[in-house]
Amino acid sequence: MMKTFAAAAAAASLLALAASAAPSAPAPHAAAKGARPWMNAALTPDRRVALLLPQMTQDEKLKLVFGYFSTDFPPKNFTMPEGGREGSAGFVPGIPRLGIPPQWQTDAGVGVATQGGAKHKRERTALPSGLATTASWNPAIGYAGGRMIGSEARASGFNVMLAGGVDLVRDPRNGRNFEYGGEDPLLAGTMVGAQIAGIQSNSIISTVKHYALNDLETGRDYHDARIAPDAARMSDLLAFQIAVERSDPGSVMCAYNQVNGVHACESRWLLTDMLHRDFGAKGYVMSDWGATHSTEAAANAGLDQDSGYPFDKAPFFGAPLKAAIAAGRVPPARLDEMAGRILRAMFAHGLFDRPVAPGPIDLAADAAVSRADAEQGAVLLKNERAVLPLSPRAKRIVVIGGHADVGVLAGGGSSLVYPVGGNAVPGLAPTGWPGPIMYYPNSPLRALKALLPNAEISYVDGTDPAAAAAAARGADAALVFVTQWAGEAFDVPYHLPDNQDALVEAVAAANPRTVAILETGGPVAMQWSGRVAGILAAWYPGTAGGEAIADLLTGRANPSGRLPVTFARDESQLPRPVRPGTGIKEGEPFAIDYSEGAAVGYKWFDAKGLEPLYPFGHGLSYTSFAHSNLAAATRAGRVTVTFRVRNSGARRGQDVPQVYAAAPAAAGWEAPKRLAAFTKLDLAPGASTNAALTIDPRLLATFANGQWHIAGGAYRITLAKSARDPGETVTVRVPAQTLPGNWRP
Numbered sequence: 001m002m003k004t005f006a007a008a009a010a011a012a013s014l015l016a017l018a019a020s021a022a023p024s025a026p027a028p029h030a031a032a033k034g035a036r037p038w039m040n041a042a043l044t045p046d047r048r049v050a051l052l053l054p055q056m057t058q059d060e061k062l063k064l065v066f067g068y069f070s071t072d073f074p075p076k077n078f079t080m081p082e083g084g085r086e087g088s089a090g091f092v093p094g095i096p097r098l099g100i101p102p103q104w105q106t107d108a109g110v111g112v113a114t115q116g117g118a119k120h121k122r123e124r125t126a127l128p129s130g131l132a133t134t135a136s137w138n139p140a141i142g143y144a145g146g147r148m149i150g151s152e153a154r155a156s157g158f159n160v161m162l163a164g165g166v167d168l169v170r171d172p173r174n175g176r177n178f179e180y181g182g183e184d185p186l187l188a189g190t191m192v193g194a195q196i197a198g199i200q201s202n203s204i205i206s207t208v209k210h211y212a213l214n215d216l217e218t219g220r221d222y223h224d225a226r227i228a229p230d231a232a233r234m235s236d237l238l239a240f241q242i243a244v245e246r247s248d249p250g251s252v253m254c255a256y257n258q259v260n261g262v263h264a265c266e267s268r269w270l271l272t273d274m275l276h277r278d279f280g281a282k283g284y285v286m287s288d289w290g291a292t293h294s295t296e297a298a299a300n301a302g303l304d305q306d307s308g309y310p311f312d313k314a315p316f317f318g319a320p321l322k323a324a325i326a327a328g329r330v331p332p333a334r335l336d337e338m339a340g341r342i343l344r345a346m347f348a349h350g351l352f353d354r355p356v357a358p359g360p361i362d363l364a365a366d367a368a369v370s371r372a373d374a375e376q377g378a379v380l381l382k383n384e385r386a387v388l389p390l391s392p393r394a395k396r397i398v399v400i401g402g403h404a405d406v407g408v409l410a411g412g413g414s415s416l417v418y419p420v421g422g423n424a425v426p427g428l429a430p431t432g433w434p435g436p437i438m439y440y441p442n443s444p445l446r447a448l449k450a451l452l453p454n455a456e457i458s459y460v461d462g463t464d465p466a467a468a469a470a471a472a473r474g475a476d477a478a479l480v481f482v483t484q485w486a487g488e489a490f491d492v493p494y495h496l497p498d499n500q501d502a503l504v505e506a507v508a509a510a511n512p513r514t515v516a517i518l519e520t521g522g523p524v525a526m527q528w529s530g531r532v533a534g535i536l537a538a539w540y541p542g543t544a545g546g547e548a549i550a551d552l553l554t555g556r557a558n559p560s561g562r563l564p565v566t567f568a569r570d571e572s573q574l575p576r577p578v579r580p581g582t583g584i585k586e587g588e589p590f591a592i593d594y595s596e597g598a599a600v601g602y603k604w605f606d607a608k609g610l611e612p613l614y615p616f617g618h619g620l621s622y623t624s625f626a627h628s629n630l631a632a633a634t635r636a637g638r639v640t641v642t643f644r645v646r647n648s649g650a651r652r653g654q655d656v657p658q659v660y661a662a663a664p665a666a667a668g669w670e671a672p673k674r675l676a677a678f679t680k681l682d683l684a685p686g687a688s689t690n691a692a693l694t695i696d697p698r699l700l701a702t703f704a705n706g707q708w709h710i711a712g713g714a715y716r717i718t719l720a721k722s723a724r725d726p727g728e729t730v731t732v733r734v735p736a737q738t739l740p741g742n743w744r745p
Contacts, residue, residue, distance in 0.1 A: 036099055038347075045347040049340050052098065058325070058332075060095050061339040066317040067092040067103070067307040069289065071115040076310045085157055087118025089289070089414065090308055100343070101159070101351055103205075105307075108415035109163040109179055109195070110542065111149045112156050115414070116433055124152050125366040125543050126410060126417035126440060129178040130165055130195075131522060132377035132539035134187060135561040135619075137656045138680045139194035141376050146198025146206075148369040154202045155359040159351050161199050162253065162414075164208035166192040166243045167215050168236050168600050169522065169565050173494055173579050175217040175486045178411040178521035178540055181243075182564025183601025183616065184675050185235055186699060189242025191564075196247035203350025205250030208243050210288060212236050212270055214255035216592060218491050218581035221290070224258040224591040229269070231597030232259075233703040233741075234670070241279045242696075245744055250283045250345035254303065256291045263298075265291045271302025278742045282348070284341035287312075289414075295320040296329040304338040363420060367544045374541040374548035376654070380534075380559035380620040381567075387477065387513050387533035389555025389622060394455045394476040398511075399445045401462025401503060402481025402519060407439035408538075408545035409519040412487025419543060434487045440543055444481065444517075447550030465499070465506035472511040479515050479553065480507050480532075486521030491579060494571050495525045504528045517549060523567040529613060537561070555622060560654035560680070562619035562722070566601045569613045575604055596670075602723040603671030617658050617675075617722035623649030623685065625721075627657060632717040632732035639695040639732055643719050645681055646688035654682045658720045659693060661700060664713035673718070674699055697739060708743060712736030 037043075038052035053061075070084035070091040083102055084091030090105035107113035112124040127133060127145045136142070146163070153161045165179040166188050181188030192208070199206040213225035213236050227236075243249070252275060254265040264270055265287045275281045289308030292298055295316045298306070306317030314320060324330040346352055380388070390397065399405070407424030410416060413434045424439040431437075449457050460471045462480070472478035482500045486492045495501065508514040508531040515534035518524070519541070529535060536559070538549050551557035571577045580592040599607045602616035629644040641659050661676040663669045677693035700715065701708040718729045 039099055039352065041353045045344045048347045049343045052343060053336060053340050055098060056339065058335070060098070061335050062317070062322055063093060063095060064339045064342050065305050065321070065335070066309065066315065067105070067286070067305060068309045069311065070105070071117050073117065073310065078310045087114045087120060087122065088158065089113070089115065089162055092305070099352070101346070101355055103160050104158045104356065105160040105162060106153050106156065106158040107162045109165050110415055111417035112152050112158065113414060113416055114418050116436070121418040122156060123420040124156070124361070124417050125149070125363060125370055126419060127370050128374045128377050128542040128545065129411055129521065129540040130180055130192070131178050131182060131564060132541060133195065133373055134181045134191040134564040135379055135539065136373065136376035137187070137562050137678060138376055139190055141373055142191045142194035143198040144369055145373045146195035147201050148366050150199035150202035150204055150206070152361055152366060153199070154204055154356050155361045157356055157358040158204065159356045160205045160251070161207070162209065163199055163206045164192055164196045164243065164249060165210065166208055166239050167210055167213070168239055170215040170594065170600055171574065171576065171579070172523045172565065172568065173491045174215055175491045175521070176413070176488055178486055179415055181239070183566065184564070185239035185242060186675050186696070187564055187678070188239040190246060193243040193246030196243065196249050200247065200250065200349055203354040204356065205345055205349045205351065206247070207251045207253040207286065208240060208247070208249040209253035210255035211240060211252050211275070212255060212264060213259050213594070214257050214264070216491060216580060217489055218579065219584070219590060220256040222258070222587065222589045223581065224261055224589065225594060226260055226591050227594040228597055229260070230703045231670070234598040235600050237274055238698065244279050244281045248282065250349045252281060252283055252285050253288055254285055254291060256288055263291070263293045265303050266294055266297045266301045268301040275302070280742060280744055283345050284338070292316050296324045299324070299330045299334060299338065304341050370542040371544035371548045374538070374545050375551055375557040377539060377561045378541070378548065378552050378559055379537040379561035379563055379618070381537055381614050381618065382529065382532070382535040383620050384533045387515055388553060390452065390477055390553055392452065392454070394452065396475045397448070397452070397455050397457045397477045397479065398460060398472045398475045399448065399457060400460045400468045400472065400478060400480045400507060401500065402483045402517070403439050404444045404481040405459045406443050407441045408444065408541050408549070409483045409485060410438040410440055411521055411540050412437065412485060414488055434489045437485050440545060442544055442546035444546040444549045447547045448553065451550055451554045451556060462503050465503045468503055469506040469510035472507045472514065475511055477513045477515060478507050478511040479517060480504050481517045481519065484520040484524060492521065494568070501528060504532065508532045515553070523565050525568070525570050526613065558622045558651055558653040559619065560621060560656070562617050562656045563614060564616070566605055566612045566616045567614040573605070573610050573612070598670040603674065606673060606723070607671045612724070615722045615724035617656070617720065618725070619656070621653045621655070623647055623651040623653040625653070625655040625683070627719050627727045630717070630719045630728040630730050632730050634732055634734055637735060637737055638697060639700070639715070639717070639734060640692060641677060641695065641717055642690065642692045644688055644690050645683065647683035647685055650685050652682070652684050654680055656680050657691065658722065659695070660718045660720055660723070660726070661695065662716040662718070663700065664711060664715070666713065667711035668702055676700070676717070696745065697737065698743070700734060701739065706741045708739040708741070710734060710737040
């Protein structure tokens with residue numbers, strides 16, 4: 001969300017412009033406290049807007065469409081406005097005359113964040129990263145986590161949460177991938193939609209963001225994401241559409257970057273044609289903090305709320321918007337639409353009827369929600385010779401690196417949640433934006449000692465690979481924690497920093513029972529993967545991450561996560577081996593050509609015949625599952641798939657059957673197959689169940705000329721354990737069909 005600016009030039013004039021936009025005192029007409037029919041909660045949101053909007057003066061409408069940062073910001077000589085929540089992301093003043101509440105806005109998708117410059121930090125519960133939650137492939141987990149952080153937002157006095165990151169992972173080096181929902185539109189839209197729905201169950205608004213193609217942090221303010229519109233419609237925009245359909249977000253946050261030569265917050269194609277016409281979104285569009293670049297161009301394109309003053313170059317929706325309306329450059333009806341959309345979201349999501357107020361938070365219960373999320377989202381990538389779970393008879397275990405003696409890593413930037421107990425590893429640079437580098441004080445080492453009291457468990461910090469190897473030699477297991485910090489406003493290399501690859505190599509050479517535990521924002525290269533016995537991708541595991549990791553390593557929890565992203569062997573397998581923006585001066589515009597179109601992630605690897613290190617959908621368990629009886633049928637133009645799943649192992653566990661579809665050659669798909677459906681099933685040893693899934697017809701279609709086109713013919717339906725581990729395949733005939741661009745389930 002928020003970004004930092006080094007320069008303070010023109011700050012005084014900007015503040016003067018903002019001040020000039022302050023509304024004059026309205027006459028108290030038609031607003032007696034007892035005569036507010038729009039406060040009748042039995043009416044529809046649309047009817048309530050129709051009653052309220054005519055009672056508003058133009059200045060009151062303008063007040064709704066312009067938001068402020070809610071933290072002092074000395075580089076801009078900015079003092080947070082009266083009435084805001086100190087140290088938070090944003091504030092839009094209310095209109096007491098009409099009973100319109102303020103909008104108190106908090107970051108972000110993993111919990112209630114505090115701005116780094118805040119005088120006092122709110123100590124709240126952090127979920128695992130968005131990518132970790134998506135790796136659970138379990139919408140119920142996503143909903144539960146969203147419900148938890150939404151309840152903490154509400155209890156902290158916030159009624160708008162800047163959550164719901166659903167940008168696809170097109171480049172594993174993107175510093176914000178950890179906030180998002182992976183590389184596939186069905187998976188990302190489903191999982192992020194569940195999180196948004198959970199947040200909004202607390203009668204607050206959540207955003208979905210960053211709309212759209214904000215897929216790299218390098219040059220995010222000025223790079224141009226170039227993609228064929230139809231390809232975007234089948235990939236990134238489809239992910240947003242599915243999230244919108246599954247959650248009805250109160251707001252959509254438009255992104256910093258340009259899309260095909262137009263700033264995202266000025267793109268009528270994105271904000272009006274796609275979002276409202278095709279997706280059917282009812283929420284209002286707010287800008288990211290500093291992502292507005294104009295007044296009339298943005299307003300007329302579909303931007304409804306200019307957020308986070310003073311981070312734009314001017315207060316575009318302050319005095320300049322009032323002047324543009326007076327001059328006829330923005331129609332008054334457009335201002336009514338802007339204010340009306342904001343009011344509708346506030347009515348629909350309970351901001352009028354259930355006012356927020358600070359209250360108690362059950363931090364222990366919320367930590368349990370985070371812990372369950374971390375356990376289901378961790379992915380067991382490798383487990384040779386059953387090195388995991390750790391034996392309760394183990395006598396000596398060595399834990400190495402990653403500050404595992406004190407805590408677990410979190411991602412950086414505006415989404416950072418400050419934990420109870422403070423930073424477990426204070427002082428790591430950068431300590432300022434986009435830092436601080438934060439380790440949540442939940443130690444894997446301490447948790448392992450509690451679960452394995454009969455073992456001697458020692459810790460080595462890993463800074464000296466030779467010393468770590470010596471300590472690991474002869475141990476029953478060597479657990480190497482490797483980390484890569486990622487965050488907002490920067491991108492990361494596709495390899496581990498700080499000589500950690502050499503550390504893993506040295507320990508693995510000394511002990512054949514070496515397990516690597518990854519705390520990263522996304523995929524990384526692992527040239528040592530063939531030399532370790534086990535690999536657990538724990539991502540950024542949140543408030544209770546140390547305990548969750550210990551549960552997984554000891555078998556108290558059975559790993560059930562599946563990869564939401566492909567792990568490439570190295571950068572040569574990526575669509576753009578050299579990160580875009582490399583070698584370009586700061587501030588110099590550049591383009592990112594997404595020539596792969598809709599072939600994102602595993603689809604790119606399939607289309608190019610590349611063998612990844614670990615494929616999309618991959619993940620191991622301490623038990624085994626058998627799939628059988630696959631069948632597919634077409635009824636009323638919809639394909640339904642049925643199959644049976646049995647737990648064929650000795651432990652209770654959760655399986656993630658994945659259904660992939662392949663079209664006839666004439667369909668012209670971007671890749672050989674697409675994820676078409678999935679589910680997550682919890683089964684006791686020996687238990688079995690039948691499953692039935694219906695495929696969204698858009699996942700069998702291509703998009704062209706504003707419509708979805710399904711080619712008639714024979715489609716291959718495969719039941720798989722990952723994108724590269726197919727099982728049974730059947731063929732089903734699908735009739736040719738055309739669906740309108742605004743088709744929705």
